[in-house]
Amino acid sequence: MTLESSFKKVKERVYGALENTEMQTGINRGMDSFQSKIPRIRSKNDVQQLRSRVREIKSYSSRNLNELLNQVREAFQNNGVAVYLEKTKSDALSRFEKLTEGDRLIVKSKSLVSEEIGLRGFLTSKGKEVWETDLGEFIIQLRGERPSQMVAPSLHVPREAVARLFERKFGRRFQSDDLQSMVNAAREFLREKLERADVGITGANAISANEGTVVTVENEGNVRLTMTLPKKHIVCTSVEKVVPTTIDAVSVALTQSYFAGYDKPTYISLTSTPSGTGDIEKVIVRPAQGSKEMSVVLVDNGRLEASGGELSDALRCIKCGACQMVCPTYSVAGPAWGGPTYTSAIGLVWTAITGEPEESEYLSYFCLGCDACNEICPVEIDISRLISRLRAKGTGNIVSDLK
Numbered sequence: 001m002t003l004e005s006s007f008k009k010v011k012e013r014v015y016g017a018l019e020n021t022e023m024q025t026g027i028n029r030g031m032d033s034f035q036s037k038i039p040r041i042r043s044k045n046d047v048q049q050l051r052s053r054v055r056e057i058k059s060y061s062s063r064n065l066n067e068l069l070n071q072v073r074e075a076f077q078n079n080g081v082a083v084y085l086e087k088t089k090s091d092a093l094s095r096f097e098k099l100t101e102g103d104r105l106i107v108k109s110k111s112l113v114s115e116e117i118g119l120r121g122f123l124t125s126k127g128k129e130v131w132e133t134d135l136g137e138f139i140i141q142l143r144g145e146r147p148s149q150m151v152a153p154s155l156h157v158p159r160e161a162v163a164r165l166f167e168r169k170f171g172r173r174f175q176s177d178d179l180q181s182m183v184n185a186a187r188e189f190l191r192e193k194l195e196r197a198d199v200g201i202t203g204a205n206a207i208s209a210n211e212g213t214v215v216t217v218e219n220e221g222n223v224r225l226t227m228t229l230p231k232k233h234i235v236c237t238s239v240e241k242v243v244p245t246t247i248d249a250v251s252v253a254l255t256q257s258y259f260a261g262y263d264k265p266t267y268i269s270l271t272s273t274p275s276g277t278g279d280i281e282k283v284i285v286r287p288a289q290g291s292k293e294m295s296v297v298l299v300d301n302g303r304l305e306a307s308g309g310e311l312s313d314a315l316r317c318i319k320c321g322a323c324q325m326v327c328p329t330y331s332v333a334g335p336a337w338g339g340p341t342y343t344s345a346i347g348l349v350w351t352a353i354t355g356e357p358e359e360s361e362y363l364s365y366f367c368l369g370c371d372a373c374n375e376i377c378p379v380e381i382d383i384s385r386l387i388s389r390l391r392a393k394g395t396g397n398i399v400s401d402l403k
């Protein structure tokens, strides 16, 4: 593919999105809701202190990634948890194939890294039945789409479109203003899958190197069910999630939740081992009621190489998605302004790091340089400067093609 034809493709996609009023309705309702809540959340003293602490934690962690990875592998092994560091997407997929050998039904909670490696499609192609248990992921699974935003993957799908989708899926009518009935339908359908599943795959918001503890934050309750009901729990996440201590990891998860626009998380889970009990004479017996086995797959896919380069600041990102929710280009172009997994603002940089550098260069030309993303970022990444670095890698020919 020539550089020009690739850029033309990106341009056509972005310009085409400007006509998509349904997508813009979904995105803008979500952005309005986020922007009505975030000023109050950000203004709290404890949130300000926490975000400042998390900026230091992530700064330290991104500079000491290799050391933390060595430490966390040892910690997981001490916990009886199998841990795998996989360099490429295909290495990670092969690992998942082995880990799920003989299993039939798999449930998943939201994991951007699993989207990055195409995990659901891969496992389905191997004859597994795979269901997303996060409502937004379930919606895009039914629509055959990729995520449009880091925390809210179906942000581009307004309620009217969800009602139509669920009518087709469940064979009954849904009123677009009755959101509860749509949530109930998904709950009923997915609960049956959760109860029968052989494997539960979750992501991680952060992992502590000292104790090998995986921290997840959520509101739906699906992550806890996914990690505890099936006999096997596999964590699919990426190397930059590792931070020094468990308190650090909880701080990252809390900050992610606040800057995703939630004033308090419903559930935070800390998972270090398969389930166990010490209730008889304080002797630990495993398994108990939760998972019988736990494995962790840490995906690199370009991150370790990026850690020494000009995009390394992105490794401090805690994937809260706040930068996307204030971005004017995203408000009109939505997920069309993005790569296969990551969209808009810092998503352009993630697109470059995780294997699509040319695509990210073409996308960078649609950034307005307004700096709204920088202003909201809890860990103070200079996102617009990183995007300008992507642009600097492109050629001047692209600019003339924009006219």
Ligand code: SF4
Pocket: 323, 326, 327, 328, 329, 330, 344, 345, 346, 366, 367, 368, 369, 370, 371, 372, 373, 374, 383, 384, 387
């Ligand atoms: S600087 Fe670019 S990425 Fe950041 S908010 Fe403005 S348009 Fe979006």
Ligand code: SF4
Pocket: 150, 259, 316, 317, 318, 319, 320, 321, 322, 323, 324, 345, 346, 376, 377, 378, 379, 380, 381, 383
């Ligand atoms: S760059 Fe900052 S605002 Fe954007 S997702 Fe990452 S941490 Fe959040």
